[in-house]
Amino acid sequence: MMSTATAADWVAHAYRVAHGVRRRVLEHTIANNGGYLSQACSSAEILATLYTRVMRLGPSVAPMVPLAFPGVPGPDNPRAFTGSGYNGPHRPDLDRFYLSPAHYALVLYATLIEVGRMAPEGLAQFNRDGSTVEMIGAEHSPGMEVTTGSLAQGLSQALGVALARHLKGERGRTWVFMSDGEFQEGQTWEAFEVLAHHRIPGVGVYVDVNRQQCDGRMADVLDIGDLRAKLRAFGADVHEVDGHDVERLARTAEGWDGHRPLVVLAMTNPCQGIDRLREREPKYHYVRFRDDAERQAYRALLDAMQEEG
Amino acid sequence: MEILTRVHAKNLVAWARTRPEVVVLSADLTSSTEVDLFRDTYPDRFFSMGMTEQNMLSMAGGLAREGFYPFVHTFAVFIYRRALDQLAMSVAYPNLPVRLFGFLPGILTPGGATHQAIEDVAVVRALPNMTVLETGDATDVESVLDVAQAVPGPVYVRTLRGEIPRLFPQTEPMQLGQARVLSEGDDMLLVTSGICTEEALRLVPLLRRRGLSVGHLHVTTLKPMRDPTVVEAAARARLGVITMENHTVVGGLGSAVAELLTEQGVAKRIVRLGLRDTFAHGASPRHLMREYGIDAMALAAAVERLTGERFGIREEELAAVRIEVASPESKAEAL
Numbered sequence: 032m033m034s035t036a037t038a039a040d041w042v043a044h045a046y047r048v049a050h051g052v053r054r055r056v057l058e059h060t061i062a063n064n065g066g067y068l069s070q071a072c073s074s075a076e077i078l079a080t081l082y083t084r085v086m087r088l089g090p091s092v093a094p095m096v097p098l099a100f101p102g103v104p105g106p107d108n109p110r111a112f113t114g115s116g117y118n119g120p121h122r123p124d125l126d127r128f129y130l131s132p133a134h135y136a137l138v139l140y141a142t143l144i145e146v147g148r149m150a151p152e153g154l155a156q157f158n159r160d161g162s163t164v165e166m167i168g169a170e171h172s173p174g175m176e177v178t179t180g181s182l183a184q185g186l187s188q189a190l191g192v193a194l195a196r197h198l199k200g201e202r203g204r205t206w207v208f209m210s211d212g213e214f215q216e217g218q219t220w221e222a223f224e225v226l227a228h229h230r231i232p233g234v235g236v237y238v239d240v241n242r243q244q245c246d247g248r249m250a251d252v253l254d255i256g257d258l259r260a261k262l263r264a265f266g267a268d269v270h271e272v273d274g275h276d277v278e279r280l281a282r283t284a285e286g287w288d289g290h291r292p293l294v295v296l297a298m299t300n301p302c303q304g305i306d307r308l309r310e311r312e313p314k315y316h317y318v319r320f321r322d323d324a325e326r327q328a329y330r331a332l333l334d335a336m337q338e339e340g
Numbered sequence: 341m342e343i344l345t346r347v348h349a350k351n352l353v354a355w356a357r358t359r360p361e362v363v364v365l366s367a368d369l370t371s372s373t374e375v376d377l378f379r380d381t382y383p384d385r386f387f388s389m390g391m392t393e394q395n396m397l398s399m400a401g402g403l404a405r406e407g408f409y410p411f412v413h414t415f416a417v418f419i420y421r422r423a424l425d426q427l428a429m430s431v432a433y434p435n436l437p438v439r440l441f442g443f444l445p446g447i448l449t450p451g452g453a454t455h456q457a458i459e460d461v462a463v464v465r466a467l468p469n470m471t472v473l474e475t476g477d478a479t480d481v482e483s484v485l486d487v488a489q490a491v492p493g494p495v496y497v498r499t500l501r502g503e504i505p506r507l508f509p510q511t512e513p514m515q516l517g518q519a520r521v522l523s524e525g526d527d528m529l530l531v532t533s534g535i536c537t538e539e540a541l542r543l544v545p546l547l548r549r550r551g552l553s554v555g556h557l558h559v560t561t562l563k564p565m566r567d568p569t570v571v572e573a574a575a576r577a578r579l580g581v582i583t584m585e586n587h588t589v590v591g592g593l594g595s596a597v598a599e600l601l602t603e604q605g606v607a608k609r610i611v612r613l614g615l616r617d618t619f620a621h622g623a624s625p626r627h628l629m630r631e632y633g634i635d636a637m638a639l640a641a642a643v644e645r646l647t648g649e650r651f652g653i654r655e656e657e658l659a660a661v662r663i664e665v666a667s668p669e670s671k672a673e674a675l
Binding site for chain 2 (some may be wrong): 193228
């Protein structure tokens with residue numbers, strides 16, 4: 032265990048990262064007159080905790096300012112690359128990270144900046160033609176290794192990687208970030224069946240349980256019921272925690288031996304840190320300002336956040 | 341003609357012996373896709389996925405990223421219908437070396453519409469980065485492993501199982517992007533794939549005996565389709581080209597050949613035999629080949645339409661044709 036002083040430092044750092052993530056995503060939502068802002072509100076502490084505490088990653092091996100889009104992978108394109116270098120080198124003892132809901136990409140980019148893995152200027156390329164810093168990230172985007180924009184394919188792809196690494200005797204773990212909406216997809220449950228049956232070790236899943244999806248509240252669109260009970264029935268080691276409490280988020284992973292799949296259900300608030308979003312209930316999925324007055328109101332919020340540091 | 345059984349089952353085990361990087365994924369059809377012997381021989385390299393095809397395709401992508409060669413085995417329909425998004429995004433987009441063995445292509449199953457992969461070539465051919473192969477005999481089934489493994493990206497293979505004829509000499513393996521020349525001729529050209537080749541082999545000697553100079557190519561690489569052999573043989577064919585495939589006429593062999601010839605400026609009439617934009621139903625392959633017009637008699641009728649001549653081919657004559665392994669000698673004779 033770390034000393035109390037060091038632990039306090041870590042916690043303060045993680046909250047600073049989370050705050051910075053919200054601020055940067057808000058800034059970009061204002062600049063682009065739209066963005067996946069609510070996703071930053073709900074998941075900032077989860078990603079901050081993963082990057083500052085939970086995952087064992089080496090330093091970034093990717094350029095601080097992301098390279099331009101190299102073209103799609105194919106037989107005639109040896110230049111194609113993935114964005115996994117931002118998560119450090121591929122080494123047997125190190126962990127891997129997979130962002131399954133790729134529309135959280137902006138939140139991931141902001142996190143990479145806040146933890147010093149990407150330059151702030153990198154975000155200036157966001158959603159620009161010819162850039163890898165795409166709105167819905169793909170495998171060439173910073174921090175991404177596989178293409179997951181079609182929801183629920185991330186976990187299965189990560190399982191393939193985890194199984195391969197297990198067969199090669201590698202000890203590094205596999206972390207997957209998921210959204211709760213992905214538990215509506217059948218493929219997610221297929222993956223958990225296979226994960227349990229084949230006892231693939233070292234797979235940990237953090238779920239942003241914000242209970243929202245594109246059409247509105249999941250309870251109205253398609254209620255998935257008791258996710259904790261369902262996942263337990265599928266053989267996972269499930270923990271439900273406050274998704275904005277970085278210590279709780281981290282502690283859950285610390286007690287895990289890697290034998291059974293770990294699922295951390297991070298119970299989150301889609302408006303955390305930006306209460307003004309609440310007026311958009313129940314449509315949080317993509318925020319586009321109605322008029323200049325609203326945009327100015329959010330700009331004032333941003334100014335206040337920047338003063339907070 | 342020699343008939344062999346469980347060719348893939350035995351061949352894969354022998355072939356994979358020195359290739360520890362090859363792993364097999366099976367979706368609850370292990371015996372049906374002839375990987376039971378692999379499972380029993382290399383249990384550590386066999387992964388039973390149950391009926392989780394979408395997860396299986398995505399996992400195959402993950403395994404391939406880490407240096408393994410996943411050999412995915414299930415019925416063809418469950419690869420491209422059940423898990424098309426996963427095939428596209430987890431395997432084809434990243435151009436990963438996943439080998440997909442699709443069994444029971446076309447009407448080879450009495451399982452009916454749910455089990456009959458009649459548009460798989462069209463669908464998979466449309467995915468960027470995919471290579472599409474089809475086997476037509478035991479030699480193809482044996483040698484397709486080397487052909488597929490030499491491709492750096494994903495490969496879909498229409499695979500035959502059970503009792504399979506040996507039509508081509510074992511010493512002449514399948515070659516990527518190269519049709520087998522089964523006979524040469526200037527009047528017309530037959531281009532066939534899969535099980536349709538055996539049908540054509542029954543008809544060609546009868547046509548030749550009646551004075552028609554028929555070229556015949558067996559195509560195993562359906563994508564990429566840029567074989568100069570096809571272009572040259574079609575250019576020679578005075579009256580035109582007939583294609584015949586165990587697939588719908590939309591997007592399969594016939595379409596691929598038509599695209600190639602058009603792009604190369606070879607202006608020949610093309611008659612495409614295959615399922616005529618229809619689903620099929622559960623019955624024996626022989627019955628369905630007759631019903632949907634992809635047998636030797638249907639081919640004979642198409643030849644008459646194309647040439648405007650009557651050859652009077654009778655069913656008994658076709659049945660009596662003895663198909664010899666197309667050895668180099670018999671090829672020479674066919675010239």
